[in-house]
Amino acid sequence: MKNYRHGKRGVDLLHDPLLNKGTAFSDHERTVLGLRGLLPPRIHTQAEQVTRVLGSLRRKTSDLEKYIYLIALQERNEALFYRVVTDHLDEMMPIIYTPTVGQACQRWGHIFRRSRGLYITAADRGRIMTLLRNWPYSDVRMIVATDGERILGLGDLGANGMGIPVGKLSLYTACAGIHPAQCLPIMLDVGTNTQSLLDDPLYIGTPQKRLRGPEYDDLVEELVRAVQQMYPAACFQFEDFGNANAFALLQRYQDRICCFNDDIQGTASVTLAGLYSAARLSGVRLADLRILFYGAGEAGIGIGDLIVEALAAEGVGEAAARRQCWFFDSKGLVVRSRTDLVAHKQRFAHDHAPATDLTAAITELKPHALIGVSGMAGAFTEPAVRAMAALNPRPIIFALSNPTSKSECTAEQAYTWTNGAAIYASGSPFAPVTLDGRTHVPGQGNNAYIFPGVGLGVIASQATRVTDEMFLSAARTLASLATDRDLAQGRVYPELARIREVSSAIALAVAGIAFDRGLTRQMRPADLPALIKAHMYQPDYEEYI
Known part of the structure; x- marks a missing residue:
């Protein structure tokens, strides 16, 4: 039995997606944690809850409706969400990420239910640290940030692009086991040049043309410095920035902080x-x-x-x-x-x-x-x-x-x-x-296939930089896991169902480089695979008492 450490009970416990188990709370937990009467009387296992979720999901008539349903599940019970996604990745990944996430971003202001992540605007200049302090989790290890200028192949979606950091971080957890509390999505809302969004009364972002030039650069610099101070162990991923900013930001920061650009x-x-x-x-x-x-x-x-x-x-x-x-x-x-x-x-x-x-x-x-x-x-x-x-x-x-x-x-x-x-x-x-x-x-x-494993390797080794050598090694590792059977079918990548195995292998290679090249202050452990495994979150329910 695990100790009851988080201190929440009753409705507060049910409203915390990282702690909520819904109908899976045991009879004893319901008594001790003030849940009796707040839940239906029958206790279900997580496996039974998964069956209910799959049934409801598969009755949806469009992929966008499925996306909305899954995001709502994530917002109330993260362990159940990740159990569903992890165990049915072939079916779920096209819904929680590409291609459906593209539809979701296009309609983000119209399907908006509950805010996830941090929204930082040009008006927040000088107080970004205050915004970071509003985030409820202190041990952030992976940040995905975008300014929404080049969302997938859909172009400038402005603040609607928040669906991309949210989706990417979901894959960090589902594919590599990075704990959800260690993930922070950030939207750097600096406006949009898409007129249809500026004219949309339900657009959720700042309704102004994009910020450019030194003011933009200064805002990014303040964000980077605040992240370094607030979350010194975090890796910063630049995501879906426009071409000019993407190359410039990577060149500016890749030798200064632990960061990379997944699009590049x-x-x-x-x-x-x-x-x-x-x-x-x-x-x-x-x-x-x-x-x-x-x-x-x-x-x-x-x-x-x-x-x-x-x-x-x-x-x-x-x-x-x-x-x-x-x-x-x-x-x-x-x-x-x-x-x-x-x-x-x-x-x-x-x-x-x-x-x-x-x-x-x-x-x-x-x-x-x-x-x-x-x-x-x-x-x-x-x-x-x-x-x-x-x-x-x-x-x-x-x-x-x-x-x-x-x-x-x-x-x-x-x-x-x-x-x-x-x-x-x-x-x-x-x-x-x-x-x-x-x-x-x-x-x-x-x-x-790549970024979750790279992120896991960086986090496990506490690497201070992400290098091109790590991505080269990740490519070789991924290719080595494509079997003769995969190739015989014409598939140049392993089956998606093996994604956690792939991520673990890539993390091992990346962490090995970090230790070999002196890119971490940590001592190399005697059992590196065990270190990787220890950092992989499993979406199982804990016993709180």
Whole structure:
């Protein structure tokens, strides 16, 4: 029996989602904790509660209704919520995260029930520390913050983007076991430039145009400094910032604080893992792989940078490694003669004639892999995909844009247009495709394979920095867990049901780097796997008395 330490009883206990067990409180607990009469008399096990939740959930007629139902469950009983999600991850992840979270963010002000996380505005300049003190939990270890400017592939949703930090942190807990009380979602509400939101009377954010320039930078700086003072052991994740701010913030802070940008580094890691697995299927080594990216924003450039790191580890020189990565943006092929390239694109600008047609670029460059990170639905046309198939026995087609509605091509299109030869992965889930009697299972290049494990490794080791080496190691670890059976089905990632195993393995690799590189003040434990396991929250009910 565990000691009753939290001090809450009666209605206060039932209203605390971290402590509430609902009808699972025992008869003795109901007497001692002042719950008798406040609950129906019959006592149910957590397993019986899960059955009730699944029944109610599956009767909902839309994914958005399911999302609202699950968030309401999370707000009243976190252990039950995470038990449902953890045990049924294949079914729940598309609801609590992409693609449904995109719909939820678009309608955030209209479906708003109860506030989660912290909202910080430009008007809070000079008092951010006071706002942090309002947060009820003191041992925060993982923070996900966004300013809502680039939510998935949906653009500037302003304060409506709070659904992303909330959803990401839910995956930290479900996929890697980081305790919910250690997670803090933050919305840095600096306005929005989306006119439809500014005109919406139910929009929950500050109805003004976006803050830019030094005032914006100063606000972020105050937030970072306040977090360091208030939560010195926390890891800070930048999420869904616009391209210019995303690169600038990562460059400014990655060597100062424990932080990373999942859109840049997490996406890079999961994509690199997919390429490692695809190499096993195609027979073309990573060192020989020529890649064409459609989209040259934070995701694409982040992937390119990590591929360069991976190739360097295999002995390929930096210039040659960059030459294997080609980019195609909204104005065509990224080539050195262009005068409109921002800094992060220039390092991948090569000598080549300009090209504004994707299919023509494929024919000229002869890539082994085509990676979509553009947010442009249908950008991989039938001629483009067929051109890839004409060049490669096993063309690698990764359509990674989220949500599903923004995917560059569907799984069915990729398999059909290549006669089943494509090695396909997407950002959001697609169902298996049967073609000529063979079933192809598309891989989902979901960052949830990477960031929860990285976060767990950082927390367990108390790392002071998050490095590119950690994301490279995470990619190798993830790829190593794709089985021959996975690959035989066409899936370049392990089954999602193994996500806690994946996260644990990645955490072990990340923590090992932290200890090996002196990125922690802690002594390396004799049993590192035991340390990782000890930090993994299990959504089981405690006995309070």
